[in-house]
Structure formats: structure tokens, C-alpha cells
């Protein structure tokens with residue numbers, strides 16, 4: 001479980017996060033949505049320590065990340081998996097070495113053990129016979145799956161996914177969404193997804209947090225979105241009339 005309490009963050013004199021609190025349960029897929037500039041990326045960067053908060057708490061199963069120094073954050077960092085926008089694979093490494101990267105960095109496992117783990121993760125994302133390929137030889141959807149395999153290699157308790165569907169066609173997006181949901185359920189991960197993709201939100205979000213102008217403006221299940229009378233959320237989600245018709 002991850003809890004954030006009253007997170008505030010300013011850049012110069014601009015307050016970007018204005019006291020955001022939320023609870024993300026283990027085994028749940030939490031979608032952070034909001035318009036461009038609403039503070040989604042800043043919030044996630046604060047949660048993983050890429051930005052320091054001005055005030056507030058980020059609790060990973062009751063451990064306050066914000067109060068820890070670099071060294072003491074390492075055990076928590078090892079429990080966090082990240083799926084980056086655009087997959088962010090290392091182009092000069094094979095798929096196998098990409099997925100093995102964190103295992104090489106952070107574990108004392110034998111090579112054969114690491115290889116077993118890599119093969120388990122690749123198998124879990126339904127990729128076969130790609131160990132020796134380089135990222136440039138893969139489709140966007142395959143790269144994303146390798147990104148997921150790499151993110152789960154260390155058996156994370158927490159998983160952050162930044163725009164997991166960017167650049168993917170609708171069919172491949174659904175495959176990736178389902179994979180994220182399945183992995184969340186199966187390994188009881190606390191998953192946080194930063195997304196603009198309303199199809200994803202409607203499909204896989206257990207919990208949806210809507211940010212507006214640096215505040216948590218609305219929170220609920222994706223089923224509740226269809227019936228919300230929150231004007232800003234309505235305007236954001238149903239910017240396309242066609243999408244609204246589809247949801248009826």
C-alpha cells in the first residue's frame with residue numbers, strides 16, 4: 001500500500017501540487033489522470049524521489065520515503081518497478097540483458113538463477129525467442145512488454161507506469177492494459193498508472209484519481225466516472241462526444 005499525505009511542491013513561486021492526499025491499495029491498479037500541466041508527472045516524481053516534496057509524506061507500507069536519506073531509500077527503491085514512457089530500453093543491450101539489468105545491479109544471484117528469472121518474466125509477458133534480440137528489432141508493443149518484464153524482474157511491491165499506451169495502436173494498447181492489470185492482481189502489486197488514455201481508464205482502473213490545477217479534484221472507480229456530475233472531470237473525460245456515446 002502507498003499513502004500520500006498533503007503533498008506540496010512548488011517550482012520557484014509556482015505551486016504545482018497543492019496538498020494532495022490519496023491511498024493506493026496493494027493489488028489495485030490506480031490511474032492518475034488530469035489535463036496537461038495538472039501535476040501528474042510532478043506527483044509521481046515526488047513519490048519516487050526524483051523530486052523532493054516541499055512538505056507532505058509518501059508512505060510505502062508505513063515507511064515515510066520523504067524522511068529517508070539516499071542510503072535508507074535504497075531498500076524501498078528496490079521494491080519499485082518502473083515502466084517508462086517509450087519503454088526506455090537500453091538500445092545497446094539485448095532483451096535478455098535489459099531485463100537482467102536490475103538483477104545484475106542489485107542482487108548476488110548466480111547467472112543461471114538470473115537467467116531463470118529473466119525467462120520467467122519474458123514468458124509472463126508472452127514473449128518467446130527474443131532473448132538475443134536488440135530493442136531496434138522489436139515492434140512498439142514488444143518493446144513495451146520487454147519494459148514490463150524488466151519492471152517486474154525484481155518482483156516489485158510497487159509498479160509505476162508512465163503513459164503505458166503512448167505510441168501503441170488500440171489493439172496493442174488493450175493487450176498492454178490487460179497485462180498490467182493481470183500482473184497487478186497476480187503479484188498483489190500496488191500499481192500507479194499515469195495516463196491520458198481514457199479507454200485504459202475505463203478498462204482497467206480499480207481506482208481513478210483526477211488532478212486539476214494541482215489538486216485532487218475527484219477520486220472514484222471508473223464506473224463512477226460515467227455518472228459523475230463533476231464538471232471538470234466530465235469536460236476532461238468526455239472531451240469527445242463520440243467517446244461519451246460509446247460509454248452509454
Ligand SMILES: Nc1ncnc2c1ncn2[C@@H]1O[C@H](COP(=O)(O)OP(=O)(O)OP(=O)(O)O)[C@@H](O)[C@H]1O
Pocket residue numbers: 011016034035036037038039040041042043
Ligand atoms: N522541473 C520543473 N521546473 C519548473 N516547472 C516545472 C518542472 N516540472 C514541471 N513543472 C511545471 O509544473 C506543472 C505541472 O507539470 P507536470 O509535468 O507535472 O504536468 P502533467 O500533468 O504531467 O502534464 P502532461 O500531461 O502534459 O505531461 C507545469 O506547469 C510545468 O511547467
